[in-house]
Amino acid sequence: MRDSLRKKVIDVCNKKITAKGEGVGVSFYAFFANKNDDPELLMEAATWWIQTHKLDHFVKAKQIIDLVESEV
Numbered sequence: 641m642r643d644s645l646r647k648k649v650i651d652v653c654n655k656k657i658t659a660k661g662e663g664v665g666v667s668f669y670a671f672f673a674n675k676n677d678d679p680e681l682l683m684e685a686a687t688w689w690i691q692t693h694k695l696d697h698f699v700k701a702k703q704i705i706d707l708v709e710s711e712v
Contacts, residue, residue: 645684649704650708654701654705662702666698667689668688668690671685
């Protein structure tokens with residue numbers, strides 16, 4: 641995962657946790673706007689989420705942060 645996506649994922653997850661609590665779930669779509677303005681980055685996130693880690697559609701934000709940080 642490229643560094644810019646890693647930082648975005650952690651930032652979005654932390655904001656969701658702050659707003660909704662530790663149990664909040666996210667999908668990889670949470671890291672993108674409602675329009676597909678960067679399909680390459682979207683596919684990178686989808687590949688990481690679906691193929692690499694075989695995650696369900698919604699996963700706890702804290703789990704995503706832990707996964708991303710463990711890959712640094």
